[in-house]
Amino acid sequence: MAGRLLIEDKEVVIPGQELAEGMDYLPGGNIIREGEKLISVKLGLVNVSNRLLKVIPLVGGYSPKKGDMVIGRISSISSMGWRVNFGWAYDAGLSVRDCFDRFIEKDEDLTKYYNYGDYIITLITNIMGNKIIDISMKGTGLRKLGPGRILKICPAKVPRVIGKQGSMIQMIKEYTNCRLLVGQNGFIWLSGNNIEDELLAIKVIKKIEDESHISGLTDRIKEYLEGEVGIKNGL
Amino acid sequence: MGYEKRYDGRKFDELRPMSARIGVVPNSSGSAIFQMGKTVAIAAVYAPKLLFPQFLQDDEKGVLRCEYNLMSFSGSGERVRPGPSRRSKEISMVTEKALLPVLNLKEYSNCAVDVYIELIQTDAGTRCAGICAASLALADAGIPMNDLISAVAIGRIENKIALDVTKKEEDYENGMADIAIAYSLRLNKITLLQSDGDLGRDELQDAIKLAKIGCEKIRDVQIKALKAKFEVIKDE
Numbered sequence: 001m002a003g004r005l006l007i008e009d010k011e012v013v014i015p016g017q018e019l020a021e022g023m024d025y026l027p028g029g030n031i032i033r034e035g036e037k038l039i040s041v042k043l044g045l046v047n048v049s050n051r052l053l054k055v056i057p058l059v060g061g062y063s064p065k066k067g068d069m070v071i072g073r074i075s076s077i078s079s080m081g082w083r084v085n086f087g088w089a090y091d092a093g094l095s096v097r098d099c100f101d102r103f104i105e106k107d108e109d110l111t112k113y114y115n116y117g118d119y120i121i122t123l124i125t126n127i128m129g130n131k132i133i134d135i136s137m138k139g140t141g142l143r144k145l146g147p148g149r150i151l152k153i154c155p156a157k158v159p160r161v162i163g164k165q166g167s168m169i170q171m172i173k174e175y176t177n178c179r180l181l182v183g184q185n186g187f188i189w190l191s192g193n194n195i196e197d198e199l200l201a202i203k204v205i206k207k208i209e210d211e212s213h214i215s216g217l218t219d220r221i222k223e224y225l226e227g228e229v230g231i232k233n234g235l
Numbered sequence: 236m237g238y239e240k241r242y243d244g245r246k247f248d249e250l251r252p253m254s255a256r257i258g259v260v261p262n263s264s265g266s267a268i269f270q271m272g273k274t275v276a277i278a279a280v281y282a283p284k285l286l287f288p289q290f291l292q293d294d295e296k297g298v299l300r301c302e303y304n305l306m307s308f309s310g311s312g313e314r315v316r317p318g319p320s321r322r323s324k325e326i327s328m329v330t331e332k333a334l335l336p337v338l339n340l341k342e343y344s345n346c347a348v349d350v351y352i353e354l355i356q357t358d359a360g361t362r363c364a365g366i367c368a369a370s371l372a373l374a375d376a377g378i379p380m381n382d383l384i385s386a387v388a389i390g391r392i393e394n395k396i397a398l399d400v401t402k403k404e405e406d407y408e409n410g411m412a413d414i415a416i417a418y419s420l421r422l423n424k425i426t427l428l429q430s431d432g433d434l435g436r437d438e439l440q441d442a443i444k445l446a447k448i449g450c451e452k453i454r455d456v457q458i459k460a461l462k463a464k465f466e467v468i469k470d471e
Contacts, residue, residue: 012462012465012466014374014383014458014461014462015374015379015380015381015382015383016337016380016381016382016383016421018421030379032381034381039381039421041339041379041380041381042374042377042379042380043374043375043377043461043465045465057377058464058465059265059374059375059376059377060264060265060376060377060378061264061282061283061376061377063342088283089283089284089285089343089345089346090285090345129344131344131345156377213464213465
């Protein structure tokens with residue numbers, strides 16, 4: 001039996017919408033099969049690539065995935081390591097072993113490495129049943145974050161803030177002279193030379209979050225940044 | 236003399252004007268406002284949260300908790316006593332049971348999914364408006380769901396079956412029965428059926444038929460509200 005597609009590529013679909021009929025199509029992320037039908041379980045954009053369908057959610061919180069780089073906050077310390085909160089219901093465990101190559105004494109004071117309330121950028125290495133999450137600090141760019149601001153945005157908007165091949169984030173960095181790090185969980189760390197730069201960067205990121213679904217985003221943000229930077233330089 | 240003409244001039248199978256919007260409570264994970272005539276419900280979802288006390292936790296799936304509340308100024312004149320009452324607790328429970336069949340909470344093991352429904356203005360059909368709003372808010376929060384739930388109140392006024400009754404009709408002196416029905420239209424399942432008053436077998440069947448027609452129209456409004464926020468993406 002030949003399958004039939006009931007939607008177009010890049011269409012906004014709602015939970016419970018039938019996407020395709022027949023066994024020719026395969027369910028990807030956020031899609032379930034019920035009998036012969038493929039059904040979306042989330043509000044999002046549908047992506048059709050040959051026979052595989054998937055729904056990219058437009059709303060919702062962050063759910064941890066293996067291999068994600070996230071920004072988290074140290075929430076508690078034990079003798080074995082740290083607990084890190086990154087916006088999910090459960091805190092992730094960071095063991096001492098996954099931080100340093102050198103030997104750490106058993107009774108060493110761990111607060112001198114990462115203290116309560118410190119923000120770190122880290123990698124999710126393993127997830128067991130959504131409850132036990134292991135993270136690691138071994139990898140390029142994984143470190144404790146220095147003085148700066150933490151901003152929280154909707155995790156579904158993270159790809160928009162980063163842009164195609166990092167074009168959007170590169171543009172913000174150029175115009176505002178801020179250092180920026182975006183975690184997959186929607187936490188953004190930013191640090192600039194002065195307060196005005198940082199506030200401008202925050203304003204721009206909020207603007208991207210609000211207008212991410214309107215076409216011509218990159219051009220609009222560029223225009224906005226040029227205008228703002230022009231005012232600052234007295235042009 | 237029977238009830239021939241409705242107080243507000245609607246047809247017997249006509250709904251009150253509806254409107255819906257999502258993303259009205261910025262602090263929540265997902266939220267929605269649903270209006271049906273003069274009845275206005277706001278629902279906000281907070282999820283996932285670790286569930287305490289711990290003995291309530293379920294290792295296999297999340298726990299849905301609903302709270303239905305009438306605001307003290309919501310009625311027509313008399314102040315509604317704030318806080319939970321017997322009535323609001325019951326409606327919270329039936330709301331929970333009406334929504335659960337379409338939700339998939341496997342991702343949220345040991346967690347709670349909290350849904351708060353606040354009625355800011357009431358004119359009958361509050362539990363139905365609450366369920367419609369909650370279903371939109373859950374979709375906005377990105378909770379995996381099989382289908383949307385639509386709900387409507389039906390009234391039997393003397394010998395007539397009327398769709399989406401108002402408070403004035405609900406207070407009709409003799410021969411009034413009202414039925415609240417929640418539908419999952421894709422699954423063709425009734426998830427809530429409550430009735431109050433004397434009702435015959437045939438009348439109930441007629442009421443369910445009418446409810447399905449009403450729910451189809453409500454579902455269209457819900458779908459429109461969900462898509463409205465992201466309409467522009469399609470043009471890109």
